[in-house]
Amino acid sequence: MRLLPRFPRGRAADPGAGWADAVLAPLRRVGAEVDVTGAVMRRVASLAAAPAAEPPRAAWTAAFAFGVTSLAAVVATLAVLWATADEGVRSAARAAAALGRATVGLWERAATVVFALLGATRPLLRAVWEILEAAAPLLHAAGTAAAFCGILAILYSTFVFARARRIGPEAGLHGGTR
Amino acid sequence: MASGPTDVELVREVLAGRTDRFEILIRRYQRLVATAALRMGMPREEIDDVTSEVFFKVYRSLHRYEPQHALSTWLYRITVNAALDRRRARRREARQEEIPVSLADGRPFPGETAETAERAALLRAALERIPEHYRTPLVLVHVEGLPLEEAARALELPEGTVKSRLFRGRALLKSIIERHYPGLAPAGAGGDPA
Numbered sequence: 180m181r182l183l184p185r186f187p188r189g190r191a192a193d194p195g196a197g198w199a200d201a202v203l204a205p206l207r208r209v210g211a212e213v214d215v216t217g218a219v220m221r222r223v224a225s226l227a228a229a230p231a232a233e234p235p236r237a238a239w240t241a242a243f244a245f246g247v248t249s250l251a252a253v254v255a256t257l258a259v260l261w262a263t264a265d266e267g268v269r270s271a272a273r274a275a276a277a278l279g280r281a282t283v284g285l286w287e288r289a290a291t292v293v294f295a296l297l298g299a300t301r302p303l304l305r306a307v308w309e310i311l312e313a314a315a316p317l318l319h320a321a322g323t324a325a326a327f328c329g330i331l332a333i334l335y336s337t338f339v340f341a342r343a344r345r346i347g348p349e350a351g352l353h354g355g356t357r
Numbered sequence: 358m359a360s361g362p363t364d365v366e367l368v369r370e371v372l373a374g375r376t377d378r379f380e381i382l383i384r385r386y387q388r389l390v391a392t393a394a395l396r397m398g399m400p401r402e403e404i405d406d407v408t409s410e411v412f413f414k415v416y417r418s419l420h421r422y423e424p425q426h427a428l429s430t431w432l433y434r435i436t437v438n439a440a441l442d443r444r445r446a447r448r449r450e451a452r453q454e455e456i457p458v459s460l461a462d463g464r465p466f467p468g469e470t471a472e473t474a475e476r477a478a479l480l481r482a483a484l485e486r487i488p489e490h491y492r493t494p495l496v497l498v499h500v501e502g503l504p505l506e507e508a509a510r511a512l513e514l515p516e517g518t519v520k521s522r523l524f525r526g527r528a529l530l531k532s533i534i535e536r537h538y539p540g541l542a543p544a545g546a547g548g549d550p551a
Binding site: 192193194195196198199200201202203204205206207208209210211212213214215216218219220222223224226305309312313315 | 404481
């Protein structure tokens with residue numbers, strides 16, 4: 180995949196702002212006359228008058244009530260367990276609470292580190308990208324030169340092997356050389 | 358400039374609930390948006406739709422407008438994005454239906470001479486051959502006449518990036534014109550490297 184498009188070489192260097200202004204002048208004379216006021220205002224009005232998506236109130240209220248009831252039941256159960264339980268249950272509860280606190284703390288630290296890293300590397304990434312963009316012609320030229328050198332290397336090794344086969348000793352039928 | 362409420366005042370009024378005031382903003386800027394969309398290569402039959410879409414988006418995100426910058430810059434940004442979205446959608450459709458994506462259209466607008474229309478159509482075709490990220494800065498700076506700073510803001514890019522894209526965009530345009538549209542080269546313009 181080519182990240183940067185092919186850059187014109189040789190005589191096609193930047194012709195300058197004046198050239199671009201002159202060549203693009205006909206486009207500056209192109210204009211479009213439209214009147215979208217009515218259409219847009221109708222859409223705006225329909226947006227304002229649109230009945231706000233009516234929440235299914237009965238279902239929502241029932242779900243909320245059910246959720247609150249469930250939560251209350253869980254809390255009550257835990258409270259009863261806590262009040263009547265032996266030391267084992269209390270230890271388990273304390274361990275669960277500690278684990279929860281540790282998890283939250285860990286997430287906070289991880290988020291801090293990630294945000295700090297992002298903040299620190301963003302300008303760097305942007306600078307690298309700008310350098311890559313600016314160096315695109317050089318990279319292109321270097322790639323072409325590397326490909327050319329590769330072809331030369333292949334041709335040279337072909338020549339060396341062909342010559343070696345021609346002047347080198349041949350292997351005999353029984354393993355010796357002639 | 359005609360006296361009347363400023364853009365910022367109008368935006369505040371609309372945000373305060375006077376939606377009818379948005380009409381003034383549309384009337385004030387619809388030509389700018391439509392012309393920019395056309396110059397960015399949108400086919401003229403889609404200009405009305407794109408312009409409507411841009412203003413509708415503007416209305417819906419008016420609370421995000423930063424009054425310290427010109428409203429027109431923000432409109433350019435939304436127009437550029439709308440044009441890109443349309444282009445992508447059309448490209449997908451073209452792939453599915455095997456129809457050409459070319460946007461060049463030589464029909465003159467009212468008040469436009471046939472020659473200007475033809476040259477403009479050829480220019481649009483030449484610009485079509487340039488990758489999007491080089492073409493848009495070219496259009497904003499050399500056709501719309503935006504200063505580099507505003508173009509950078511409209512494109513949400515650093516000024517240095519826009520500058521390097523302009524260099525490369527101009528070089529690409531020159532090479533395309535020399536190769537495919539030699540008639541478009543300005544007479545006697547040998548180039549004045551900036």
